[in-house]
Amino acid sequence: MSTLLRHLPVLPIVLPLVSGALLLFLPQGRTVLRSSVALLSTIAQVAIAAYLLYRLIVPQPGLLEHGVEVYVLGGWVAPYGIVLVVDRLSALMLALNAAIALPVHVYSLAHWDRVGVHYHSMLQFLLMGLNGAFLTGDLFNLFVFFEILLSASYGLLLHGSNAVRVKAGLHYVAVNLAGSLIFLIGVALIYGVAGTLNMADLGVQWAAMAPEHRSLFEAGVGILGIAFLIKAGIWPLNFWLPKTYTAASPPVAAMFAIMTKVGVYALLRMGSLLAIPEAPAPFAGPWLFYGTVATMWFGIVGMLAARQLTRLVSFSVIVSSGTLLAVIALGVTSATAPVLLYLIASVPAGTAFFLIAGMTERLRVNSVTEENMAPQPTTYTAFMAGEPHEVGDNEYDEVGVAIPAALAFLGMAFVSCTILTTGLPPLVGFMAKFSMISALLGAAMDQSSLDAWLLIVSLLAAGFAGLIALTKRGMRSFWSTGRTTPRLRFIEAVPVAFLILLCVTMTIAAGPVMNYLDSAAEWLHEPNAYIHAVLPTREVSP
Amino acid sequence: MELIYSLAVGIFCACGVWLLLRPRTFQVILGLALLSYATNLFIFAMGRLTLDRPPLIDPNVVPDASMFDDPIPQALVLTAIVIGFATTALFLVMLIASRGFTGTDHVDGVEKDE
Numbered sequence: 001m002s003t004l005l006r007h008l009p010v011l012p013i014v015l016p017l018v019s020g021a022l023l024l025f026l027p028q029g030r031t032v033l034r035s036s037v038a039l040l041s042t043i044a045q046v047a048i049a050a051y052l053l054y055r056l057i058v059p060q061p062g063l064l065e066h067g068v069e070v071y072v073l074g075g076w077v078a079p080y081g082i083v084l085v086v087d088r089l090s091a092l093m094l095a096l097n098a099a100i101a102l103p104v105h106v107y108s109l110a111h112w113d114r115v116g117v118h119y120h121s122m123l124q125f126l127l128m129g130l131n132g133a134f135l136t137g138d139l140f141n142l143f144v145f146f147e148i149l150l151s152a153s154y155g156l157l158l159h160g161s162n163a164v165r166v167k168a169g170l171h172y173v174a175v176n177l178a179g180s181l182i183f184l185i186g187v188a189l190i191y192g193v194a195g196t197l198n199m200a201d202l203g204v205q206w207a208a209m210a211p212e213h214r215s216l217f218e219a220g221v222g223i224l225g226i227a228f229l230i231k232a233g234i235w236p237l238n239f240w241l242p243k244t245y246t247a248a249s250p251p252v253a254a255m256f257a258i259m260t261k262v263g264v265y266a267l268l269r270m271g272s273l274l275a276i277p278e279a280p281a282p283f284a285g286p287w288l289f290y291g292t293v294a295t296m297w298f299g300i301v302g303m304l305a306a307r308q309l310t311r312l313v314s315f316s317v318i319v320s321s322g323t324l325l326a327v328i329a330l331g332v333t334s335a336t337a338p339v340l341l342y343l344i345a346s347v348p349a350g351t352a353f354f355l356i357a358g359m360t361e362r363l364r365v366n367s368v369t370e371e372n373m374a375p376q377p378t379t380y381t382a383f384m385a386g387e388p389h390e391v392g393d394n395e396y397d398e399v400g401v402a403i404p405a406a407l408a409f410l411g412m413a414f415v416s417c418t419i420l421t422t423g424l425p426p427l428v429g430f431m432a433k434f435s436m437i438s439a440l441l442g443a444a445m446d447q448s449s450l451d452a453w454l455l456i457v458s459l460l461a462a463g464f465a466g467l468i469a470l471t472k473r474g475m476r477s478f479w480s481t482g483r484t485t486p487r488l489r490f491i492e493a494v495p496v497a498f499l500i501l502l503c504v505t506m507t508i509a510a511g512p513v514m515n516y517l518d519s520a521a522e523w524l525h526e527p528n529a530y531i532h533a534v535l536p537t538r539e540v541s542p
Numbered sequence: 543m544e545l546i547y548s549l550a551v552g553i554f555c556a557c558g559v560w561l562l563l564r565p566r567t568f569q570v571i572l573g574l575a576l577l578s579y580a581t582n583l584f585i586f587a588m589g590r591l592t593l594d595r596p597p598l599i600d601p602n603v604v605p606d607a608s609m610f611d612d613p614i615p616q617a618l619v620l621t622a623i624v625i626g627f628a629t630t631a632l633f634l635v636m637l638i639a640s641r642g643f644t645g646t647d648h649v650d651g652v653e654k655d656e
Contacts, residue, residue, distance in 0.1 A: 140618055147625045154632055163643040167651040170567065170640050173633050174649075177574050178562065180629070181581045184622055188581075191615065192588030 005063050009071040009086045011048050012094055012131035015041055020124030028117060035109055038120035042098070042105045045127060049095040056091055057516060067523065068533040070137070078137070078534045079198035085137040085534060088520035089340075093134040093265055096344055097258055099502060100351045101127055103495030107355050108251040110491045115160035115249070122159070126152035126255060133262050137534055139190065139197040139224075142266065143183055146231070150176050153259065156252045157244065168247035175230065175240045183227035189220025200534035203273035203527055221280040225267065225288075232263030233321045235295040242302060245314035250358025253310060257350035260321045261343060268328060272524045273531070288329035289451060295322030296458045300465040309357040309473055313350060316421050319462045320346040326455055327436055332443040336521035337514065338435035344513075345428040345503060349420035352499040356413050359488060359496075360477050406488040409497075411478050416500045418474065422466040428507040433459060435514075543591060551587070554580035565654070567637045567647050571630065578626040582619050589615030 019041035026034050055064040063069055064086065071084040086094075105123065113119040129149025136142050154176075157169045191197055193216050194205040209217060230237045241260070245253045271283030279285070299319035306312035320342070327339045416427065423433035437456055444452035506513055523529060531538060554576050561573025589612040597613035599605055637647075644651040 140621070144621065144625070147629065151629060151632065154629075154636075158636070158639075161639065163651070166636060166640045166643050170636050170649060170651075173629075173636060174562075174570055174574070177629055177633065178577070180625075181574075181577050184581045185584060188585040188588040188615070188618070191585075191618070192590075197614075 007071075008048060008052065008063060009069055009084050009135065010073070012045055012098075013084075013128055013135065015044055015048070016124040016128035016131070020121045020128065023121040023124065024118065031114065034120055035113065038124060039105060039109070041124060042102050042127070045131070046098040046102050049091070049098040052086055052091045053095050053516075056088055057512075066533075067519075068530065070533050071135075079196050079201035082141045083137040083198070083534055084135040085530070086135065087530060087533075088516070088523050089265075089269070090134045092340065092344065092516075092520060093261075094131055096261075096347055097127065097130050097134065100258055100348055100499070101255065103498045104251045104254045104351065104355070107254070107358075107492055107495040110489050112160070112249055112251050116158075118155070119159055122152045122155040123255070125149075126156060128152075130258065130262060134265060137199050139187055139199060139202070143180070143187060146183065146262070147180060149259070149262070150180070153256065156255070157248050159252055160249050165247045165249075168243045171240050172244040179227050179230040182223055182230070186220050186222075186224030186227060189223060190217065193217040193220060198534065199270065199273050200531040201538075203276070203531050204535065204538045206274050207276045218280045221270075221274070221283070224270075225280075225283060228263045228266045228270075229291070230263070231260065232267065232325060233260045233295070233318050234291055234325065235298040235318075235322070238295065238298070238318055241318060242306075242311055242314040245317065245354075246308060246310045250310075250354055250361075253314075253357075254351040254354035257317055257354060258347050260317055261324075261347060264321060264324050264328075264343070267325065268524070271328065273527050275525075275527055284329055284331055289326060289455075292322045292326035292329055293454060293458055295319075296326060296462055298322075300458075300462055303465050303469040306469065306473075309360060309477065310354065312469055312473055313353040313357060316353070316466055317350050319466070320350065320421075323436075323459065323462065326458070327440070330440070330443070330451060330455060332439055332452070333521075333525055334442060335436055335439035336524060337517040338432055338439055340517045340520060341428070341514065342432035342436060345420060345432045345506065348499045348502050349417050349429065352413065352496050353417045353421065355492070355496050355499075356410065356417060359410060359492060360414070406493075407478070409488065409493055411474075413496050413500060414470075414474050414478070416503075418467070418470040420500075420503055422463045422470065424463070424467070426507065428503050428510065431507065431510055433463065543593075547583070547587060547591060551580050551583045554583065565648055565650075567640060567649055570649060571633055571637060574633070575630060578622075578630070582622055582626075585615055585619050585622060 019037055023034055023037060026037065028034075052064065056067060059065055059067065067088060069086040070078070071086070072078070073082045073084065076082070101123075108119065108123075126149055129145050129147075129152060132145035133142060133149060136145060154169065154173050157172060158165055161169075187197065190202065193213050194202055194209075196202060196205060206217065226237070233241045245256055248256060267283055267288075271279045274280060274283060296319055299315045299322055302315035302318065303312055306315055323346075324339055324343055327335050327342075418424075419427050420429040423429040437459060440452045440456050440459075443449060444456065558573045558575075558577030558580055561569045561576060564570065564573065592611050595609060595611040597611045597616055599610060603609065640651060641647055646653055648654070
């Protein structure tokens with residue numbers, strides 16, 4: 001194995017760290033240079049993630065030969081050192097992250113990267129935190145990456161700061177700081193009982209734990225689970241979410257669409273490793289199930305009530321988080337692969353929707369000239385950077401090559417995203433929902449469980465409510481009389497088209513995609529393989 | 543020692559939660575600071591409270607686990623302090639920005655009786 005290849009698993013963390021830090025030192029005025037460095041870094045992350053996926057699909061000797069690669073940071077072996085683990089799930093999440101980061105990045109080049117300072121650095125740090133959270137195999141390291149991505153998200157949320165954003169940001173930061181403290185308390189309790197924070201080792205310890213220690217450990221895991229559920233936006237821990245996502249600038253909100261899925265990923269990962277003999281409360285079972293079904297209904301009501309497109313999409317993000325965790329909580333093994341398909345279908349759709357929302361805002365001429373929506377020149381002076389002259393009085397003051405048939409493009413994109421989000425045929429959203437319901441129906445018939453029926457009803461209701469709300473919203477935006485034809489730049493339209501084409505590709509290549517997801521699901525239900533890869537001498541007996 | 547220690551953690555935590563639920567931004571930030579003290583002390587306690595046991599191995603003494611303290615919780619606390627400090631500083635900036643934008647120090651940006 002060549003040296004560079006051996007270090008490939010750590011590159012998704014190191015690369016954005018280095019490029020983000022480098023961007024801090026490049027002068028603010030050099031827009032082209034800064035954008036190129038940042039864009040190169042994002043493209044490289046796409047390439048790395050794609051290569052890791054390729055090696056998983058087409059196994060070759062060397063890297064990822066057995067479907068898992070453990071990168072030992074600093075040469076300290078687990079469980080004493082920190083490990084990064086690339087397996088089918090984390091590679092999938094890395095690829096998903098990169099696949100939405102690139103369009104968001106390109107979209108922001110049109111205008112948004114210049115309404116505040118250090119946008120590119122913060123975006124890179126956010127990517128670093130996300131990639132790290134997907135890769136790490138250590139609980140405390142997961143905390144550190146959560147903090148990195150949250151710190152970057154605080155900065156990004158305030159990007160182009162105005163009164164609305166600062167107010168929403170205040171709540172967002174307060175909730176997340178409290179959430180981080182809860183995370184730490186959970187980690188401390190787990191360490192106090194198990195004496196380790198390595199996730200694989202925790203799986204081993206949990207399976208063999210003495211009964212008198214189990215309750216304390218479960219309490220620790222329960223507290224930790226609450227921290228994850230805050231991130232995932234599960235009712236009643238999600239009241240911060242719609243306000244925050246609505247206040248953020250469009251590319252930032254688009255990037256935030258994956259942030260709730262980090263919480264889902266963490267729950268899925270820990271739940272899988274602690275599944276033997278039985279996963280503790282927040283990772284499976286009735287608590288998680290009823291909480292997430294309530295989340296779905298909360299999102300449904302929110303979608304129907306929302307008057308703004310961004311707010312509506314925020315609620316659809318809540319619904320998708322709820323759906324993912326509800327199906328996971330029900331513990332139907334055959335539904336895991338469809339859930340992963342739903343995950344990779346709903347995230348690009350949400351991202352594209354936020355980007356479209358940024359463009360349709362311009363349809364309503366009067367609504368965006370409010371005084372408090374103008375970017376604040378104080379940000380520039382605070383960072384001792386000259387205010388770039390491109391920024392006008394109005395955030396939406398756009399000069400660009402208008403693409404032909406802008407309205408037709410926006411309308412088509414809107415319809416495609418609606419189809420994806422609500423799970424209508426023919427796109428991948430339908431296949432995801434259909435396969436989930438089919439797996440659930442199987443479970444409902446076999447075990448005659450009411451929970452499965454409840455979930456099926458909720459799933460259908462979520463799709464129906466989304467359809468009503470989005471159709472209503474779309475008619476208001478595109479068929480109302482008081483609108484203007486927006487000027488769209490190619491650089492804004494291409495990312496949206498890319499995201500939708502990505503979903504179309506997933507629809508066409510559904511067979512190979514499902515094969516991959518099936519193997520990922522199988523891997524998740526077999527925690528021993530993960531544990532064995534990290535700790536070659538240990539194993540968990542059921 | 544255990545009693546005093548746990549009382550300290552509990553009092554910090556109670557004060558922190560109460561302040562966190564107050565409507566003024568400054569109270570919220572103090573509440574978060576107190577809560578983070580409580581959390582840090584709690585992490586430290588999870589490494590077991592011991593006296594006269596260094597977390598470092600003395601090369602002149604034959605290594606014996608019972609003579610040394612667990613260094614991991616101390617490292618965790620250190621990391622948590624640094625991260626907590628940074629995020630609190632960031633929150634402070636937002637607090638001042640919010641005061642500048644809205645002219646009030648209420649967390650919602652508006653006074654309730656207005």
